[in-house]
Amino acid sequence: MSAAMDDLKVSPCGTHHLRSDGRKAYQRRFDQVLPFHAPGLAPVKLTHTAWHIRPDGTDAYKARFDETFGFYCGVAAVVSDGLWFHIDSEGNPLYESRYAFVGNFQNDVCVVCDVEGSYYHIDLSGKPLYSSKWSYCGDFREGAAVVQGRVGLSSHIDFSGELIHGQWFLDLDVFHKGYARARSNEGWHHISKAGTPLYPARYANVEPFYNGCSRVETGDGALRVINEKGETLRTLRRPTIDDFAELSADMVGYWRTMALKTASQSGLLDQLPANQQQLTKSTGMVSERLVRFLRALGELGVIQLERDEYVLTKKGQYLRSDHPKTLASAPKEYGGDLLRRWERLPAILKGADVDQDIFDEVSNDEERVKAHHEMLASYALHDYAPVVPLLNINAGDVVFDAAGGTGTLSWLVKRRFPETDVYCGDKAEITRHQLYDGVHYLPFDLFEPWPICADKLLLARVLHDWNDEQVALIFEHAKAALRPGGELLVLEMILPTLGFGGGLCDLHLLAVTGGQERSEDHYSDLLHNAGFDVVETIRGASLVSVLRCRLKP
Known part of the structure; x- marks a missing residue:
């Protein structure tokens, strides 16, 4: 970086550069100028044309572009005819490829987004660092970059494109002094390079650690300073939310x-x-x-x-x-029979049996069938649509949606994978409505032998309605209905290992169906005991995760 360049700064009006003593660096004027970067060049723009200049105001090269940006690692990002690429200090393209976006090189590595919308990293020759492509990725820092996968969750990769810790989060930051900011369903916190939380608390916001301290905001609006163990060192602001009023609103x-x-x-x-x-x-x-x-x-x-x-x-x-x-229909359900079942919660918590008759009551009331399953269908459309593309379903597969209600998930599967045979099974009172074309409907009982053999078995928010003993019986019937090499796909909300997330949903199931929400370890244990291996857990941005399961060899 030359002394002449060090002496220059952008003028207040942004049309030229000034020396440190306030004198003009040159006589020319532009519509816009940016700061000088090594090797001593600055981006300028005039009447919709952009290029770079030297400290004396002369042009660095003859080429012209739509947009130009600063030099980093000896190269600069430019835009020409709507496409992005990098040039050297003489205005020559660094490589042949053109992109929808390019970032700035740092440590000889740069983020690019191709014209199909996929992000990845390239080196100074324009060669990709790895074969993977992402929905988004950021710059490397401390040997790691944030990448966003196809389901909207983020993780960290190294320079070879390999996942560093394999943990996925709703949002994620780069590492700073060994720790990164991460957001889960429960809130923001800090993680180590192993992807593990530093402490159990979750916050509305957290800042990076600065000399071992981080400023955080709690869910009630309080501001605190914590250390790397999550211990509060000092309180900067009291809660802005009135706990008394909030509790009153809850009641x-x-x-x-x-x-x-x-x-x-x-x-x-x-x-x-x-x-x-x-x-x-x-x-x-x-x-x-x-x-x-x-x-x-x-x-x-x-x-x-x-x-x-x-x-x-x-x-x-x-x-x-x-x-x-x-x-x-939802408020009618929640404000009717479901609310009345909650009134038995005190007795249930003390050991009283749960009346597991809700599905029989629904199926025996034609009006209730329509209202209840209309509500479930809307939840299915909302929650399952982003999950269906992630399912491991192949052309020619026979797919069975067990206890699939009126078949909304079955229809989503058929629409996504048209070269499959999709069957929806449920009580005869439900399946006789046959709402969706292209879906085969089968009357069946979840706790009796299933009337089908399939390549893919779907249990979507079914298991959470039943206790562990009943789930074991469901798995026995699933095993008998699974073709060799087939998979059981369990779609459920997975309880976090830390914190209280999902607690009210779990309590609702206890009061209404006698079932429960479960952690990933809980489901894995039940599946293992039934003879299944969990080969992959797919977590999406929605509440629903997918457990891909195969029979043990």
Whole structure:
């Protein structure tokens, strides 16, 4: 880096460079200039054309580009005709390839994104460092780079493209002094280079460690400084959330459930947009009380007032009965039989038996069948759509969706893998509706021998409804229904090993079905005891993970 270049800085107006004493470095003026970098060149732009100049303001080369950026490792990123690449100090392309984006070289390595949207790293010759491609990747630091996989989760790789620790997170930062910021479903924390958490707590935000200290924000808005063991060294700000008020809000959660149930039952939301007079007439509600009801729905964020009309918000649209992912039936379920089952929770916790009759009750009530499975179908559309492409299903496979309800997952599988035979099995009262073309429906009982042999068996949010003894019996029937070389695919929410995530869902299952959510180790033990090996756990950005299982040799 030359002394002449060290002496220069961008002028306040950004059109030229100044010396340290304030004198102009040259007479030329540009639309935009950027700082000088070694080997003594600065990017400039004038009338939609970009190039580099020397410290005296003369052109570094004859070539012209759409955009130019600073030199790093002796090369600079440029854009020409919408495509990105790197040039040397004489304006010559470094390689033949062209990209949708390139970063800046650091340690002779650079991030690129190809025209298909895949990210990876290249060296100064333009050669990829490895064969893998990612949804996103960042610069290397301390020998590691963050990469985002196809399901939206992030991990760390080394220069050869190999995973360093094999742990995946919702969000992730580079390593700084041996530790990295990572976000799981429960929140932000710090991890070691082995991918393991440094402490059990999770936060709304964490900063990198600085001389062994990190500033963190808790879920209630407090600011603290912690050490590398997670111990609080000092409190910088008290909580901004009132614990008393928050607990009070938790205790009246049924207000929300019952308000939404009433809105759904009344059909009011299907009539929006409408004004107060129209809704008074169509719902039969007393005008003054209707206004109070609408105020509550507005507080819940499902409606808003535009001029003199009430309209649904984006969130409220899901409560329309004609929405593709309608949740109109959900508040009726949660505010009805499911809520009544929760009232037995104190006795259940003391050892009382759980009435495992909910599925029989649903199947024996035609109206309840429609409402309950409409709700489950919407959850399936929302949660399973991003997971289906990750399933190990091949052309010609026979796929059996066991206890698949009305077949939403079966339909998603058939749509993604059209050269398969997809069967959906459930109680006869459910399967007789046959909602989806291309899906074969089979009446069957989960706890009796299954009427099919398949290459892929799907158990999607089925096992969490049953206790361990019942799950063992389900696995015995699955083994008998699995073709040689086939796989059992278990789709479930996996409880974290640390923290309390999933606790309320687990309690709901205890009260309503007698089942439970489980950790990965718990599922692995049950599968191992039944004669299965878990060959892969696929974690997605949604709540649902996939356990790929094969029979032991």
